[in-house]
Amino acid sequence: MTASVFFGCTFIAFGPAIALFLFTIARDPLRVIFLIAGAFFWLCSLLLSSLVWFITVQISNKESSSQQKGLLIFGVVLSVLLQETFRFGYYKLLKKANEGLLMLSAEETMPISIRQLAYVSGLGFGFMSGAFSMINILADSVGPGTIGIHGDSQHFFLSSAFMTMAIVLLHMFWGVVFFDSCEKQHWWSLAVVVISHLLVSCLTFQNPQYVGSLVPTYIIVFLVGLWAFFCAGGSLRNLKLCLTCKDKDFLLANHRPR
Amino acid sequence: MVLESSKWVMFIVCWLFKNVSCNSVAQKIYVELNNTVPCVRLLNATHQIGCQSSISGDTGVIHVLESEADLEWPLSKGPNPPYMVLLESSLFTKSIMMKMKNASSRVAGVVVVPKTSLPEFSPHTTCPNENTGVYTETYDHNLAHCNTTVWNPRGNGLSYEEFDFPVFSLKEDNETEIIKQCYFDHNRVVNGSGLQYPLCAMQLFSHMYAVTDTATCMRRSSIDFSSFPVKVCEPLGGYNVLAFIRPYNSTAFGHKENESVVIAAARLDSRAFFLEDSAGAEGSVSGFVTLLAAAQALREATQEAPPTRNILFAFFNGEVFDYIGSSRMVYDMKNNKFVIDLDNVHSILEIGQVAVRSGTNLFLHSDPVSRRNNTVHDEVTNLVKNLQSSTAGLNFSFVETGFSQPLPPSSFQRFLRARAIPGIVLADHQTAFNNRYYESFYDNAAHLNLTYPSNLSPEEQLEFVTDTAKSLTEVATAVARALFKQAGGNNSQVNNINADPKTVTQMLYGFLVRSNNSWFQAVMAPELKDVLQPNPPWYYVGVAKLSHQANALTYLVQYLLANLTGTATNLTQSQCKKPDELPNESTYMYSYFWVQGVVPPNSTQRESFCIRTAVRLAKAVSPAFVLGDYVSKEYSTWTESQWKFIKARIFLVASRDLEMLTLGVGVAVLFTSLLVTYFVSTKADVLFSVVREPNNAAY
Numbered sequence: 020m021t022a023s024v025f026f027g028c029t030f031i032a033f034g035p036a037i038a039l040f041l042f043t044i045a046r047d048p049l050r051v052i053f054l055i056a057g058a059f060f061w062l063c064s065l066l067l068s069s070l071v072w073f074i075t076v077q078i079s080n081k082e083s084s085s086q087q088k089g090l091l092i093f094g095v096v097l098s099v100l101l102q103e104t105f106r107f108g109y110y111k112l113l114k115k116a117n118e119g120l121l122m123l124s125a126e127e128t129m130p131i132s133i134r135q136l137a138y139v140s141g142l143g144f145g146f147m148s149g150a151f152s153m154i155n156i157l158a159d160s161v162g163p164g165t166i167g168i169h170g171d172s173q174h175f176f177l178s179s180a181f182m183t184m185a186i187v188l189l190h191m192f193w194g195v196v197f198f199d200s201c202e203k204q205h206w207w208s209l210a211v212v213v214i215s216h217l218l219v220s221c222l223t224f225q226n227p228q229y230v231g232s233l234v235p236t237y238i239i240v241f242l243v244g245l246w247a248f249f250c251a252g253g254s255l256r257n258l259k260l261c262l263t264c265k266d267k268d269f270l271l272a273n274h275r276p277r
Numbered sequence: 278m279v280l281e282s283s284k285w286v287m288f289i290v291c292w293l294f295k296n297v298s299c300n301s302v303a304q305k306i307y308v309e310l311n312n313t314v315p316c317v318r319l320l321n322a323t324h325q326i327g328c329q330s331s332i333s334g335d336t337g338v339i340h341v342l343e344s345e346a347d348l349e350w351p352l353s354k355g356p357n358p359p360y361m362v363l364l365e366s367s368l369f370t371k372s373i374m375m376k377m378k379n380a381s382s383r384v385a386g387v388v389v390v391p392k393t394s395l396p397e398f399s400p401h402t403t404c405p406n407e408n409t410g411v412y413t414e415t416y417d418h419n420l421a422h423c424n425t426t427v428w429n430p431r432g433n434g435l436s437y438e439e440f441d442f443p444v445f446s447l448k449e450d451n452e453t454e455i456i457k458q459c460y461f462d463h464n465r466v467v468n469g470s471g472l473q474y475p476l477c478a479m480q481l482f483s484h485m486y487a488v489t490d491t492a493t494c495m496r497r498s499s500i501d502f503s504s505f506p507v508k509v510c511e512p513l514g515g516y517n518v519l520a521f522i523r524p525y526n527s528t529a530f531g532h533k534e535n536e537s538v539v540i541a542a543a544r545l546d547s548r549a550f551f552l553e554d555s556a557g558a559e560g561s562v563s564g565f566v567t568l569l570a571a572a573q574a575l576r577e578a579t580q581e582a583p584p585t586r587n588i589l590f591a592f593f594n595g596e597v598f599d600y601i602g603s604s605r606m607v608y609d610m611k612n613n614k615f616v617i618d619l620d621n622v623h624s625i626l627e628i629g630q631v632a633v634r635s636g637t638n639l640f641l642h643s644d645p646v647s648r649r650n651n652t653v654h655d656e657v658t659n660l661v662k663n664l665q666s667s668t669a670g671l672n673f674s675f676v677e678t679g680f681s682q683p684l685p686p687s688s689f690q691r692f693l694r695a696r697a698i699p700g701i702v703l704a705d706h707q708t709a710f711n712n713r714y715y716e717s718f719y720d721n722a723a724h725l726n727l728t729y730p731s732n733l734s735p736e737e738q739l740e741f742v743t744d745t746a747k748s749l750t751e752v753a754t755a756v757a758r759a760l761f762k763q764a765g766g767n768n769s770q771v772n773n774i775n776a777d778p779k780t781v782t783q784m785l786y787g788f789l790v791r792s793n794n795s796w797f798q799a800v801m802a803p804e805l806k807d808v809l810q811p812n813p814p815w816y817y818v819g820v821a822k823l824s825h826q827a828n829a830l831t832y833l834v835q836y837l838l839a840n841l842t843g844t845a846t847n848l849t850q851s852q853c854k855k856p857d858e859l860p861n862e863s864t865y866m867y868s869y870f871w872v873q874g875v876v877p878p879n880s881t882q883r884e885s886f887c888i889r890t891a892v893r894l895a896k897a898v899s900p901a902f903v904l905g906d907y908v909s910k911e912y913s914t915w916t917e918s919q920w921k922f923i924k925a926r927i928f929l930v931a932s933r934d935l936e937m938l939t940l941g942v943g944v945a946v947l948f949t950s951l952l953v954t955y956f957v958s959t960k961a962d963v964l965f966s967v968v969r970e971p972n973n974a975a976y
Contacts, residue, residue, distance in 0.1 A: 021936055023936040023937060023939065023940040024931075024936050024939050024940070026940055026943060027936075027938075027939035027940035027941070027942060027943030027944070028939065028943065029943065030943030030944055030946055030947040031939075031942060031943045031946050034943065034946040034947035034949075034950045034951075035946075035950040035954070037947070037950075038947070038950040038951045038953070038954040038955075039950075039954050041951070041954075042951075042954045042955055042958045043954070043958050134965075155302060156302055159302040159303050159306060162303075162306065162307075162928075163334075163336045163478070163480060163928070163930060164306040164307055164478070164480075164926075164928025164929060164930060165306065165475060165928070165929050165930060165931040166302075166305050166306050166929070167306075167475050167929040168305075168306070168307075168308055168459060168477070168927065168928055168929050169305060171305055173475055173929075173931060173935075175305075176939070177939060177942075180943075184946070251965045252964075252965040252966050253964050253965050253966075254966070257963055257964050257965075257966060258964065260963055261960045261963050261964055
């Protein structure tokens, strides 16, 4: 539409991601590296799934729209499964790398814990996924026009931005939960992650009924966020302590060497 | 991944419509308009005329104008300026355009949809070419600046105005329907309630590089900073088509002893407000078709018994823009760059607008100032006598105009500027033009009453002899006979000279209805057959091209003249390319063209052949550009601005409020997330308590 819509949608879509990057990742070079590696893994999964989809579309009947719709659903499901597979692959790689890093480094303790890695890799996945979802749309939002001349809904840009924000947050939460369940060998929670990812992806088939896809997605964001909070070691008690500013006493009482 | 699903749906939609390179989101937003004709910027020594858009296009909410009173909405009352005003051609008048020009902050652009025609409309000036003809203050004070006769009284000068918003013309087809549909869906005011966003808007891109005048833009074009210099403007020009009855050696320039030439001239080009839409049926086609037919009529007689004087058929290009072609020819003659010079010119007969008669008379215009000289006067009287006696047996007659009247705008004036040569200009008007649509896009086949019975196929229409064709044939016959007599031909042969009505009607069809017909195809060279289109050719002279390429009209006239005055030879195709190797052929005297020929009834192969003709093309670029004098008052200094791209598209625009809301929400989200993240990261030790393991680091 114009520059204001462009910036508005960019901030909506990437606001949390930028904030998280600035305050938690940017200072530590090791975290930056793992973030970028995570983004790359997501990119590889996308490449593979798009290759498969491209081939299947080429050999299919292009005229039949029901076949194309079926192919689309197949493509979406395949991509979700591939992304989760690559997440698992990244987890395995990071475990190996961590042992190697420990052997090489002079310090006794690991420079980065698996929990931090979970968060960073999830955020990396989220960054790349959000970029691929949103950049194309942002580029077109700079022009003077808005969607609608062929009868589509006007709120495309706004809802794309909100959906992208949800995806970025979701990938971060899924990363935390996924790695945690792999550590603890809770395979059922792994399955729940995959299923929730599939659910969110399939909810987008509701578009252009944006309410129908956005509202359930945000409910899922909230729920998975809560779950990730508890997986990461949070608890209601900690939260209450933080919010009522009694945390300083808590720290002093539980002081431990860093 | 999630939004890719919607993106992928669009990709599939694109592929289903076999669209290879599609940006799916852009396709949902914009509808590109492809058949647009822009108004471009032209510059001369003192002014810039035409239209200009801003470099990133001009966007405006579409408003379809219903009447002149409706102009209040875009100009003052409408709440969502700027507006893109859509007009039908009957509303494309000077008063409406000037009102919009004065309120150009609220008008983003104008789009004209040609539909009904006005009873009269001429966007040209009232006194065409008034500063570059022969009637200057010094030549005769009373006759200058159309003081005696205003030639184009209906002229409103719209073509010579400068607009700082883009003006486009759309053809009436599907695209116009889409625009009207978008307008009716979104932009109609419903009974007093305000307009609801989103509104339908249009964006026009026609950014012109050149500004101010020719001297400025030529100076900027010549600054050569890089290896690819950017041309800011290009001079207008093309080629004149010339043919002598007895050709001269084309390399021998200058005066020819004892050679006396009668020049028969006509104008080729024309213009309109939208340059690509120029039609020029009465303005130029009537004249040059008559001259072509006369050339054909003279072929037999001059080959059997060549007259004492030579005849030069000259078709001048670029005459609308201050006599580019004729001024160049006179310049070449004066500077010994042409095969004859001004001393060799005996007299001039020019055919002006001859198709819209208001009676049975055609008028002979002559120049009163040069006729004050007795020799010139006697020669002109002789020419008039030859012309009047040539109409014997025909259904019209030539009548002289009043003595005190100057010549109408014609190429002959440029010859008179150099020397007092006796001459006559033929026209169907005695004083002001009969042409109600002088230099406008309404001057088309319908204006000349070229009507064909509806049940004829295109090829049958080609052969059908219309009334206009019959009357022009008679004029061509009279002209041919007069030229023959004027050139000193044998009087007994005169009555055998007759123009062919079939040729005339075929030419009128080809030049005004459809140039891609069987006769034009037979006459053209094989490599030029793409020049033929299902529409009439363009009459705008265009930019002078560096290579030896002419525009479609020039090629058509060149090859037609070759066909009508040349001789078919037995040369093969390779011989036709290099005829100098043969003993009797010479490219110094003749041109050799390999033409496609007709398709015989029983086969599919064309019978191509080589034609030997005296037709030549002469460069028609204003001497001002040869001399480098870009502020010349003597010669034409017209140039056309260059541009990068010209396009138009429509889309919906959202309200400002929604945009600001989006920005506000975005900033709020960013701010909130920054705050929350800061809070969480500083309290991270507390929030995320770790199970203590000896070897693991804590946060």
